[in-house]
Structure formats: structure tokens, C-alpha cells
Amino acid sequence: MSEQKTWSQRFEGALHPAIARFNASIGFDIELLEYDLTGSVAHAKMLAKTGIISSAESDTLVKGLEQIRQEYRQGLFKPGIESEDVHFAVERRLTELVGDVGKKLHTGRSRNDQVGTDTRLYLRDRITHIRQQLKDYQQVLLQLAENHVETPIPGYTHLQRAQPISLAHHLLAYFEMAQRDWERLGDVYQRVDICPLGAGALAGTTFPIDRQYTAQQLGFSKLYANSLDAVSDRDFAIEFLCAASLILVHLSRLAEEVILWASQEFNFVQLTDSCATGSSIMPQKKNPDVPELVRGKAGRVFGHLQGMLTLMKALPLAYNKDLQEDKEALFDSVKTVSACLEAMTILMREGIEFRPNRLAEAVAEDFSNATDVADYLATKGVPFREAYNLVGKVVKTSLAAGKLLKDLTMEEWQSLHPAFEEDIYQAIAPQQVIAARNSYGGTGFDRVRNALESAREKMK
Known part of the structure; x- marks a missing residue:
């Protein structure tokens, strides 16, 4: 049997070792350790400010917490399964370092509001980082677009050739998607930036704490107004997963296009050696592993979003152990989105080379x-619907003759309609x-140059 836990003397027996392992979250919530220390430092200072503990005791707690931070950064603090979670791990080590005063740190708070605070501190940092990654990705798209304003590329609907467009226009579509992602994460940040610390287990506390003070110490802009909501809310995590899923939707769409463009059938781009791999048995191949992995990893984040929604569905107030399951989904999504953004930025910057000659050929070899x-x-006065039907016949006739529209003679044009002239x-x-x-918003070169100007402004 495992050692007896320190939660309460109500329990006479120790937890079964298998249940202790099942119950523990230290294997993944160690990710929150530095945030837990930061939140605890603010809490210790608040306890002294309100007279709940003495200033000397607060100083001792803060000094011990910062020592744990240094031990962790140096690889000397490695709590195991016996700690159950990151919060107990810190409290246990703190008590080892500073004695019984370490046991006063938990006054006026619960693990419920503590973990909520840690998670929000973590996610605020990660959102800031991912937003910067989005800007780096946009910058690469912008630079590519600036180099390809007058490079044509076939535009598609239903994956059928539709109309020729500017390659820059195509790339700027992804720039705009990334801009929405950046803005969306900014909106999510506002819901993350609300402090639950001081809500206690679910009902607040009898101690005269100062929630405003700890929120200010931790840089939060607002406080949760309801203690039940504070400890049970995971809307912010779901919102982040929604935003993360949309980022992966957008990256996956571009990834799919790169995969198509790099195929022999399209041949619009060439993969460079820095972002492609070979086949184990087919030496002629260059495989687009980066976009394929991005396309595949999107499913992980989508799954985490669905899992989180299912986790929260019908969960009664207030805190339930189910909420322990939010962290692995959140941590993995953060890492996945960040890795995919980095990979796609590198791919678009140095992993592909567009083939302008092939693109020019492509837009000249169809009926787009x-x-x-x-x-x-229509500009000659023919009603558009009549003109549309006539052109359908022109295309049908040209296909039967094995000709493109550009190959029709003037006599053939005028036999179709007298409005046709040399122009x-x-x-x-x-x-x-x-x-x-x-x-x-169109693909005209002048419009694209205007769009580039607007995009540069958004990057400032």
C-alpha cells in the first residue's frame, strides 16, 4: 500500500498504489510548476499584506519558493508519483526547506482555485507566443506575395480550373486567415486573463484576503465575480482549442495545396532538400513530409476540442476531478499548434520554390x-446570359476541334458572333x-498591390 496522504485525518488507510497512480497528475501538470510558484509567491505576499501571516513568514515563504524555482531550472527538483500533483509537490518541498511555516502557504486558498490560476498563467504565456508565431508566418507569406504579384497561377473551384489569378493574391488569402487567427487569439486572451485565485474550493474563504492585490501581482486584468464559476470554468480552454483548431484548419488547407503543387501532375513547386525526405525504396522521390504531418496533426487538436466539450458536458457545479483531464489536451494542443506553425513557416520560407514558367504554361493551356x-x-452590348450561353457553345466547338480559345481565328470568332473584334x-x-x-478584393495586379500595402500595415 502507498503512504497515507496529507489531505485529511479522516482517512485511516492509505491509497492503493494503483489508485494512487491513476489519481496522480504530476506526470503532466509538472508543466505548470513555474506558474504554480509564481501564483504562490503572489499569494504569500497577499497573506502578509492582509495580516493573515507576518511579513517575516511571507518573506520566508517567498525565499523558499524561489529556491524551488532555481532547483527546478537546474534539474534538481524532480517530484515523483508520491507528490500526486504539482501543488503538493511544491508544498512538500517548501516545508522541507523552511519548516512548519511552509504549511501556512495554503491558507485562504484551495487546489481548485490554485490550478485554475496556474492554467491561466500558462495559457496567457502560450497565447502570446503563438500570436508571435502567427506574425512570423504572415511575414513569410507577405514576402512571398511581394515576389509574385504578376506570377499567374490557376485558380480553382471544385478542384477544377476556374480562372487565372495572381499567385500573390492566392498567398494573401492565407495571410488573411492567419490575421483572423491572430485576432481570435487576442479575443481568447481576454477570457483567459481573469483571475480565479481566492475563490477557494467553491465558496470563497473566511480569511480577509485581498483578491484584487493578487490579481494585480499576477498581471490579471479582471477577477471572477462568482466563486463557483471561478473554479469550474473551462470556457477559456475550450475557446483556445477552438482557435487552435481553426489555425490548424488554415495550415492544413495550405499544406494540402503544397502537397498537390509538388506532385508531378501539378508541378507548380519544387521541394527543397531542407524540408523533404526520400523514399526507402524509390530513389527518385521527394516526399512532402512537412505538409503531410501538419495535415495529420490537425486531427489531434480537433480531437482535443471534442474531448474537452465532452468533458464539460453536464458537469455539475463546482469542481470535479474530471477537470484534471483538461491539461493534457491543452498542453498537447499548445505544443502541436506551435510546432505546426514553426514547420509551415520554415516550409514556406525555404522549403518550396515556385516554378513561374510552369505556372505560366498552366494558365495558358485551359479554358479558364x-x-x-x-x-x-457583355461590354459590346450582348446580354450577359446570352453571352454566357454562346461561350458555352464556343468552348464545346473548340474542344471538338482540339483548340483553345486563343487558337481560334478571327473568322471563327466572327462566325460565332459579329461583336468579336481583334481585341x-x-x-x-x-x-x-x-x-x-x-x-x-479582386486579383487584379493593382488591387493586389493595394492589398500588400494593407497587409504591411497589419504587420506593424
């Missing part, structure tokens, strides 16, 4: 300029097709 023929007729060839040239789409 058919809409422009209809637009051309039809210029109107359906890929570069002109792109340049002409100058509506706000």
Missing part, C-alpha cells in the same frame, strides 16, 4: 478565360484576364 469571353461580349485576343490573354479583375 471563358468567363472573360462572356464579359467581353478579343488581348482580352483573353492570361495576364490581362488577371489584371482586369480590379474590383475591391
Whole structure:
């Protein structure tokens, strides 16, 4: 049997070793150790400020807590299963260092509000870091876009050639997705930045604590107004997982496109050696492992989101042990999103090389300029729907003759409709097709340059 725990003298027997292992969270919540120390330092200072303990006792507690921080950073503090969780691990070591005064640290708080505080301190830091990673990723997309304003690329709907567009315009679409991700995380941060410390186990405390003081010490902008809500709320974690899932949705979409572009069928990009691997039996291959892994890892974060929603569904107030299960999902999602952002930033910066000649060929070898023929007729006074139907016949005739629209003779054009003139060839040239789409948000080169300006402003 395992040693008897220190929670209460109500228990006569010790916890079964298997149950002790099952119950323990120290294996993963050690991630929160420095945040637990930071929260405990603020709590110790507050206890002295309010006269609950003496200033000398508070100083002793703070000194002991900072010693534990140094021991941990030096690899000397490695609590095991006997500590159950990070909070007991710190309290136990503190008591070893400073004696019985260490037992006063827990006055006026519970592990319930303590873990909520630690988790929020952790997530605030990680959100700040991920937002910076998003900016780094955006910067790479922006630089690529600046280099490819007039590089054409086929635009697709239903994965069928639709209309030629500017490659910069395509890349800026992902820039805008990342901008929303950055803004969304900023919104989530506001809900993370609420302090539960002082809520106690569920009902507050009889001690004259100063919650405002500890919140200020820890840099929180607000306090939870309801103690029950404070210890049981995990909305902030779910919101983060939602935001993280959307980041992975966006990264996975670009990852899929890179995988397609790098295939022999598309051949729009070439993978560099720094971000590709080879086959164990097919020496000619370069495999797009980075985007494939990003595409695959998205499922992990989606799963954690679903798991967290299921965890919280129908959970009665206030704290329940179920909430211990929030941390592994949260920690893994943070690490996964961060790793995927780093990998995709490297991939887009140095892992692929666009092939402008192949892209130019691609936009010239299909009927993606058919809409422009209809637009051309509309500018000549032909009703658009009539023009649309006529162009459908033109495409059908051209396919039967094995010709592209650019290959039709003037006589063939005029036999289809007398409104066609020599300027039809210029109107359906890929570069002109792109340049002409100058509506706000469009792919026209002038519009794209304006969009680049706007994107630069967002990066400031």
C-alpha cells in the first residue's frame, strides 16, 4: 500500500498504489510548476499584506519558493508519483526547506482555485507566443506575395480550373486567415486573463484576503465575480482549442495545396532538400513530409476540442476531478499548434520554390478565360446570359476541334458572333484576364498591390 496522504485525518488507510497512480497528475501538470510558484509567491505576499501571516513568514515563504524555482531550472527538483500533483509537490518541498511555516502557504486558498490560476498563467504565456508565431508566418507569406504579384497561377473551384489569378493574391488569402487567427487569439486572451485565485474550493474563504492585490501581482486584468464559476470554468480552454483548431484548419488547407503543387501532375513547386525526405525504396522521390504531418496533426487538436466539450458536458457545479483531464489536451494542443506553425513557416520560407514558367504554361493551356469571353461580349452590348450561353457553345466547338480559345481565328470568332473584334485576343490573354479583375478584393495586379500595402500595415 502507498503512504497515507496529507489531505485529511479522516482517512485511516492509505491509497492503493494503483489508485494512487491513476489519481496522480504530476506526470503532466509538472508543466505548470513555474506558474504554480509564481501564483504562490503572489499569494504569500497577499497573506502578509492582509495580516493573515507576518511579513517575516511571507518573506520566508517567498525565499523558499524561489529556491524551488532555481532547483527546478537546474534539474534538481524532480517530484515523483508520491507528490500526486504539482501543488503538493511544491508544498512538500517548501516545508522541507523552511519548516512548519511552509504549511501556512495554503491558507485562504484551495487546489481548485490554485490550478485554475496556474492554467491561466500558462495559457496567457502560450497565447502570446503563438500570436508571435502567427506574425512570423504572415511575414513569410507577405514576402512571398511581394515576389509574385504578376506570377499567374490557376485558380480553382471544385478542384477544377476556374480562372487565372495572381499567385500573390492566392498567398494573401492565407495571410488573411492567419490575421483572423491572430485576432481570435487576442479575443481568447481576454477570457483567459481573469483571475480565479481566492475563490477557494467553491465558496470563497473566511480569511480577509485581498483578491484584487493578487490579481494585480499576477498581471490579471479582471477577477471572477462568482466563486463557483471561478473554479469550474473551462470556457477559456475550450475557446483556445477552438482557435487552435481553426489555425490548424488554415495550415492544413495550405499544406494540402503544397502537397498537390509538388506532385508531378501539378508541378507548380519544387521541394527543397531542407524540408523533404526520400523514399526507402524509390530513389527518385521527394516526399512532402512537412505538409503531410501538419495535415495529420490537425486531427489531434480537433480531437482535443471534442474531448474537452465532452468533458464539460453536464458537469455539475463546482469542481470535479474530471477537470484534471483538461491539461493534457491543452498542453498537447499548445505544443502541436506551435510546432505546426514553426514547420509551415520554415516550409514556406525555404522549403518550396515556385516554378513561374510552369505556372505560366498552366494558365495558358485551359479554358479558364471563358468567363472573360462572356464579359467581353457583355461590354459590346450582348446580354450577359446570352453571352454566357454562346461561350458555352464556343468552348464545346473548340474542344471538338482540339483548340483553345486563343487558337481560334478571327473568322471563327466572327462566325460565332459579329461583336468579336481583334481585341478579343488581348482580352483573353492570361495576364490581362488577371489584371482586369480590379474590383475591391479582386486579383487584379493593382488591387493586389493595394492589398500588400494593407497587409504591411497589419504587420506593424
